[in-house]
Amino acid sequence: MSFGYTKPRQVFTDEQENQLATYLQHAASIYFGLSPREVRMLAYECAKPFNLLMPVFSAFLKRHPQLAIHFPEATSLSQASALNKSNVSVFFGKLGEVMGRNKFDCTRIWNVDETAITTVVQPNKVVASTGTK
Numbered sequence: 001m002s003f004g005y006t007k008p009r010q011v012f013t014d015e016q017e018n019q020l021a022t023y024l025q026h027a028a029s030i031y032f033g034l035s036p037r038e039v040r041m042l043a044y045e046c047a048k049p050f051n052l053l054m055p056v057f058s059a060f061l062k063r064h065p066q067l068a069i070h071f072p073e074a075t076s077l078s079q080a081s082a083l084n085k086s087n088v089s090v091f092f093g094k095l096g097e098v099m100g101r102n103k104f105d106c107t108r109i110w111n112v113d114e115t116a117i118t119t120v121v122q123p124n125k126v127v128a129s130t131g132t133k
Contacts, residue, residue, distance in 0.1 A: 010059065011043075011052050020046075021064045025129045033126025036069055061127075068130045072123045 012020070020043070027034055033044065044054055061067055099106075 024127050025085045028128035070128050
C-alpha cells in the first residue's frame, strides 16, 4: 500500500518525453499538428517495441504545460505556404509594374474572391505550443 502523493504513471523517461514534446511543437509549427488521438498512437508505436506499458496521455500533458490542445485556424495549405516574404515581394513588384504600365491609381483596384468555393476544411484539434494559433 502507498499513501500520500504518488507521481502519475510515467512510461517514458523525462528525456524521451521532452523529445516527444519538442517533436509535437515542431510539427505544429510547420502546419502538421497531430491530434490527441494521433499523439496517443505515436506514443503507442514508440512504447510497443520496448514492451512498455501504454502511456496515459492526460498525465503527459500535465507534465508538459508548454503543450495544449487547440482548434487550429482553418487555412488552406496553399495559403499557408504562399504567404512568405519572397512571394509577397514578387506580388507587389508585379503590381507596381502593371500600375506603372497602365497608368491607373489605387481606386481602380478591386478585390475579387471565389465566393462559395471552399478549399479549406475545418481541422480537428491538435496538440501545439501553449499560446499559439
